[in-house]
Amino acid sequence: MTSPGISLSTLRRPPRPVVRAGLDLSAERLRRTIRLGLRSLWLHRLRSFLTVLGIVFGVCSVIAMLAIGEGVSFEVQEQIKSLGSQNIIIRSVKPPEEQKISERSNQSFMLVYGLTYNDLKRIKSTIPGVDVVVPGRIKRDDVWNISRRLGCEILGTVPWYPQTRNQRVARGRFFTDNEMEEKAAVCVLGAEVAETLFPLTSPLGGDVRVGPDYYRVIGVMEAASKGPKTSETGENTKDSGGRRVFIPLETAKTHYGETSFRARSGSQEAERVELHELTIKIADREQVVNVAQAIKDVLEKNHKKKDYEIVVPLELLKRAERTKQIFNIVLGSIAAISLLVGGIGIMNIMLASVTERTREIGIRRALGAKRRDIIVQFLVETVMLAGAGGVLGVALGVSIPQAVSRFAGMMTIVTFWSPVVAFSISGLVGVVFGIYPALRAANMDPVEALRHE
Numbered sequence: 001m002t003s004p005g006i007s008l009s010t011l012r013r014p015p016r017p018v019v020r021a022g023l024d025l026s027a028e029r030l031r032r033t034i035r036l037g038l039r040s041l042w043l044h045r046l047r048s049f050l051t052v053l054g055i056v057f058g059v060c061s062v063i064a065m066l067a068i069g070e071g072v073s074f075e076v077q078e079q080i081k082s083l084g085s086q087n088i089i090i091r092s093v094k095p096p097e098e099q100k101i102s103e104r105s106n107q108s109f110m111l112v113y114g115l116t117y118n119d120l121k122r123i124k125s126t127i128p129g130v131d132v133v134v135p136g137r138i139k140r141d142d143v144w145n146i147s148r149r150l151g152c153e154i155l156g157t158v159p160w161y162p163q164t165r166n167q168r169v170a171r172g173r174f175f176t177d178n179e180m181e182e183k184a185a186v187c188v189l190g191a192e193v194a195e196t197l198f199p200l201t202s203p204l205g206g207d208v209r210v211g212p213d214y215y216r217v218i219g220v221m222e223a224a225s226k227g228p229k230t231s232e233t234g235e236n237t238k239d240s241g242g243r244r245v246f247i248p249l250e251t252a253k254t255h256y257g258e259t260s261f262r263a264r265s266g267s268q269e270a271e272r273v274e275l276h277e278l279t280i281k282i283a284d285r286e287q288v289v290n291v292a293q294a295i296k297d298v299l300e301k302n303h304k305k306k307d308y309e310i311v312v313p314l315e316l317l318k319r320a321e322r323t324k325q326i327f328n329i330v331l332g333s334i335a336a337i338s339l340l341v342g343g344i345g346i347m348n349i350m351l352a353s354v355t356e357r358t359r360e361i362g363i364r365r366a367l368g369a370k371r372r373d374i375i376v377q378f379l380v381e382t383v384m385l386a387g388a389g390g391v392l393g394v395a396l397g398v399s400i401p402q403a404v405s406r407f408a409g410m411m412t413i414v415t416f417w418s419p420v421v422a423f424s425i426s427g428l429v430g431v432v433f434g435i436y437p438a439l440r441a442a443n444m445d446p447v448e449a450l451r452h453e
Contacts, residue, residue: 037380040353051349052389054342055426059393060400061338062422063414066328067401071411073324080316084166086131086285088292089311090115090278090299094271110259113307114273119299123280127294129287134164136277137252139260143245144209145197152193153244154210156252162221164281172204172219180248187215191223192242208245213255215247288314336425342389343429346382350437354378358444365446378438379431386430390423397422 041048092114117135124130137156142149159177162168175186187208194203194217203217224242259272280295282288292312299308354361361374398419401412 034376034380037377038384040357040377041381041384044353047349048385051345052385052392054345055339055386055389055429056342056393056396058336058339058342058429059390059422059426060397061334062336062425063394063397063418064400064404065334066418067397067412067414068404068410069324069327070413070415071401071405073320073327074413075411077317077320077324080313080320084164084279084281085314085317086282086288087164087313088280088282088288088295089313090280090295091309091311092273092276093307093309095305095307110270110272112272113305115275115278115308117274119302120275120278122298122302123278123295126298127291129282129284129291130280131283132160132164132281134158134161134279134281135249135275136161136279137249137256137258137273138276139252139256141210143193143197145203145206148197150193150196150243152190154252154256155244155246156249156256157246158249161246161279164279167224168222169219170222171202172217174219174246175248180250183250183254184248185213185215185251186218186248188219188221188246189217190221190242190244190246193245194220210245215245221246285314288312339425339429342426343386343433346385346430347433347437350378350382350434351440353381354437354441357441361441361444362446362448365444371442374442375438378441379434382434382437383427383430386426386434390426393426394419394423 094111094113120133120135124133134157139154139156141152141154143152143154159175159180162174169188170191172188174188175184179186189197189203189208197203197208198206203220206217207214208217209215221244258274259270280291282291289312292310292315296310299310364374398414401414404410405412
């Protein structure tokens with residue numbers, strides 16, 4: 001039996017928790033504040049859009065510049081890796097003083113310089129750790145296929161050249177030890193040579209002509225990654241791989257000898273070079289730098305003039321990685337300045353908005369809004385501005401590198417972390433540059449705000 005004045009429905013319904021009511025009230029107040037902030041931004045659409053542009057271009061520039069820098073760095077590192085991290089490359093170089101003499105002289109004479117077979121023997125016999133040696137002779141000449149012609153480098157080398165220099169044969173095969181011993185007239189074309197001289201047919205089994213000599217094509221090298229010539233590697237992928245014709249070393253010695261002649265106005269110049277290039281592979285990667293120093297000492301002792309250069313790809317690779325880090329820091333710092341300018345623009349607009357809406361703030365405070373509600377309202381507006389700019393900037397920043405790759409032919413790489421970092425920074429900019437205008441709005445005296453005209 002129930003007491004008078006109390007219904008059964010009242011007894012059966014459990015009381016609502018006070019804490020839950022408080023949470024619901026806070027959540028509703030937050031939703032109302034967010035809607036109010038979004039409505040304010042929508043009422044001033046043009047001003048909001050112009051404010052967002054600063055963040056858009058800042059985020060876009062961060063992603064695009066890092067993508068371009070990453071692509072350039074990747075190309076350089078790939079070129080260095082193609083030389084082999086365990087390799088040491090030695091090239092014959094005409095001494096600068098003799099080059100000046102040859103330019104000024106009007107008489108016939110012969111220049112003798114560069115690497116010799118004795119250098120090869122000394123390196124193999126006196127320096128431990130040398131695993132493989134790849135000698136090479138280079139002659140620059142035109143290569144013909146009927147009426148088609150292309151200026152190339154004719155490289156006389158050994159059968160194990162592709163394995164040592166990290167290059168692969170795409171079609172056919174490389175020449176063998178027997179073909180080199182027999183001085184066979186066979187050749188392997190670089191990718192660009194094959195494409196230019198045999199645009200419609202397969203070059204395998206065909207013949208190309210270099211001067212009076214004909215060579216049967218037995219293979220085509222794999223195309224190298226396209227990239228600019230770098231001062232670090234000293235090589236251009238177009239010339240070193242794509243525009244080379246590979247023939248056996250013994251065949252090159254028989255057909256071309258060690259002396260090349262060049263006629264000039266009023267004189268004739270002859271150059272005698274035994275070896276144009278030596279690639280030395282070291283068994284232990286940790287010993288590459290030490291072996292390179294030992295080779296340098298041997299060559300300095302036996303060469304009176306500096307008619308050679310030594311390239312250590314491992315050192316170049318480490319240097320390229322350090323350069324990449326510095327490059328990314330510089331590009332990121334420059335792009336971050338754009339975000340800073342965008343953040344200052346947001347703060348400027350929000351301060352002007354606070355001044356314009358002084359009376360609105362006073363009315364809200366008079367109706368019971370707390371200071372934190374005013375702070376949240378203005379922070380919501382700044383974060384929404386920065387967030388919208390971040391989203392548009394990420395979309396534009398990812399699209400620009402693709403356009404650069406397509407129309408400019410440059411490699412660009414958009415890493416996963418660059419859009420994430422750029423968007424996070426844009427949100428942080430919104431919070432940091434929105435705090436002061438929000439605090440200024442919240443600290444207004446409600447009475448003075450209501451009197452504001």
